[in-house]
Amino acid sequence: MSDEPLDLLLVGGTVVTVDDERRVIGDGAVAIAGDRISAVGRTCDLGRRPAARVVDCAGKLVLSGLVDTHNHLFQTLARGLGEGLPGWRWLAEFMWPYAGTISARETVVAARLGAVEAARAGTTALLDHHYGCTDVETTLAVADAIEAVGLRGVVARGIAGPLTDLGRTQGLPESSFPYRADQELEYTRACMDARPADGRVVVWPGPINITYTDRELLRAAVELARERGTGWHTHFCAPRPDPETYRDAFGVRPASWLHEEGLLGPDTTLAHATWLDDADVALLGGTRSCVAHCPASNMVVPYGVMRLRDLREAGATVGLGTDGSACGHRQDLFEQMKLMVLLHRVTTLDQEATTVAEALDLVTREGAAVLRIEAGVLAPGRLADVAVVDLQRPHLRPLNDPLATVVHAARGGDVWMTIVGGDVVYEDGRCTRIDESEVMAEAQACADALLRRAGLERLRHRTP
Numbered sequence: 001m002s003d004e005p006l007d008l009l010l011v012g013g014t015v016v017t018v019d020d021e022r023r024v025i026g027d028g029a030v031a032i033a034g035d036r037i038s039a040v041g042r043t044c045d046l047g048r049r050p051a052a053r054v055v056d057c058a059g060k061l062v063l064s065g066l067v068d069t070h071n072h073l074f075q076t077l078a079r080g081l082g083e084g085l086p087g088w089r090w091l092a093e094f095m096w097p098y099a100g101t102i103s104a105r106e107t108v109v110a111a112r113l114g115a116v117e118a119a120r121a122g123t124t125a126l127l128d129h130h131y132g133c134t135d136v137e138t139t140l141a142v143a144d145a146i147e148a149v150g151l152r153g154v155v156a157r158g159i160a161g162p163l164t165d166l167g168r169t170q171g172l173p174e175s176s177f178p179y180r181a182d183q184e185l186e187y188t189r190a191c192m193d194a195r196p197a198d199g200r201v202v203v204w205p206g207p208i209n210i211t212y213t214d215r216e217l218l219r220a221a222v223e224l225a226r227e228r229g230t231g232w233h234t235h236f237c238a239p240r241p242d243p244e245t246y247r248d249a250f251g252v253r254p255a256s257w258l259h260e261e262g263l264l265g266p267d268t269t270l271a272h273a274t275w276l277d278d279a280d281v282a283l284l285g286g287t288r289s290c291v292a293h294c295p296a297s298n299m300v301v302p303y304g305v306m307r308l309r310d311l312r313e314a315g316a317t318v319g320l321g322t323d324g325s326a327c328g329h330r331q332d333l334f335e336q337m338k339l340m341v342l343l344h345r346v347t348t349l350d351q352e353a354t355t356v357a358e359a360l361d362l363v364t365r366e367g368a369a370v371l372r373i374e375a376g377v378l379a380p381g382r383l384a385d386v387a388v389v390d391l392q393r394p395h396l397r398p399l400n401d402p403l404a405t406v407v408h409a410a411r412g413g414d415v416w417m418t419i420v421g422g423d424v425v426y427e428d429g430r431c432t433r434i435d436e437s438e439v440m441a442e443a444q445a446c447a448d449a450l451l452r453r454a455g456l457e458r459l460r461h462r463t464p
């Protein structure tokens with residue numbers, strides 16, 4: 001055991017390691033030095049090591065921090081809106097007018113609110129697919145907002161490019177596509193320069209959607225990611241008509257085109273991927289591509305059911321995502337875990353279609369692999385990203401099966417402490433780095449003004 005001086009020592013908790021043996025340690029301890037985990041074990045073995053701060057976790061569950069693999073923080077001001085609008089209408093009548101109107105300041109306020117909400121729910125890292133206001137300054141200000149709250153993550157800069165014929169036929173507004181292809185690449189490159197791959201919050205290229213982003217631009221965006229050693233991110237094959245719409249336009253399904261162009265691989269992170277045929281699944285799996293599974297939004301919008309078991313058996317890496325506040329409505333990955341289990345059981349009528357252990361894997365170790373971060377497991381050497389859940393709640397007692405309890409009964413609001421890289425960013429009801437009441441007041445004022453300007457106030461008053 002290393003004798004390095006400890007900064008933080010969590011003792012006396014039920015430690016769910018999600019390590020290779022999937023150990024659950026009763027009366028366990030996690031020792032943290034700097035931004036890394038130094039040791040994980042029993043309190044009787046580790047509890048006497050000197051540490052700058054010792055945290056008593058008796059009556060608490062210590063988890064690896066949760067990872068959100070698909071989010072849109074700029075949509076946080078749109079929470080609760082767009083209810084009941086079907087797929088393309090949801091985009092054309094609600095999301096694109098919202099995204100095309102939001103100001104730089106409103107974008108940052110939205111990101112700050114979303115990041116606060118995520119930190120309070122035990123999320124330690126998130127991928128923000130950012131396509132609200134994508135000039136260089138605002139994109140970097142969003143990265144700053146995530147870091148200011150204390151989280152780790154990726155801002156995948158939304159690359160729209162000029163409106164394509166396919167996008168035009170689907171009714172997308174020209175005003176939402178302000179930049180030429182060369183500008184998109186230049187701005188993304190500038191953001192990546194400012195936030196390189198080894199930082200706490202980094203920037204990746206995030207072409208908005210495989211169906212309506214120009215193919216040359218998409219190829220160049222992936223080349224940029226590969227040149228810089230980052231991942232890249234896009235919306236993929238949802239809603240249902242997307243792969244056929246694409247095939248009608250280009251004579252090939254999107255997964256086949258990506259594969260032919262050499263664009264699939266572990267650096268490829270695809271949101272949703274709900275409508276795949278067997279060949280698509282084999283291509284994504286065979287190339288070890290990554291998929292962000294968003295159960296709540298896939299039911300809210302509704303996009304459909306991702307082929308979870310098929311994709312994982314084929315070799316794809318799958319993480320969970322909230323899909324932001326306009327689709328998922330809450331930054332709560334506990335909710336996503338439970339919905340994932342329920343969704344795949346009810347649609348297969350198979351109790352063994354998935355397990356609570358698989359849900360925990362997806363939200364921790366798999367999610368960390370999607371984001372390319374050395375976190376996701378409570379093990380020595382990993383980044384010290386930790387969520388501590390308070391079990392002293394009526395709905396979490398008695399504690400019998402910790403994994404089933406955390407997936408089926410716990411919710412984001414049960415998180416008591418969130419630690420990112422050894423820093424306590426949320427503790428006992430309070431974010432440590434930011435004034436939450438100020439963030440909420442600013443968000444309400446910004447939402448009122450933004451919806452008025454975007455002509456979306458009518459969406460607030462939809463009655464049955």
Ligand SMILES: [Zn+2]
Nearest residue numbers: 072235271323
């Ligand atoms: Zn999305």
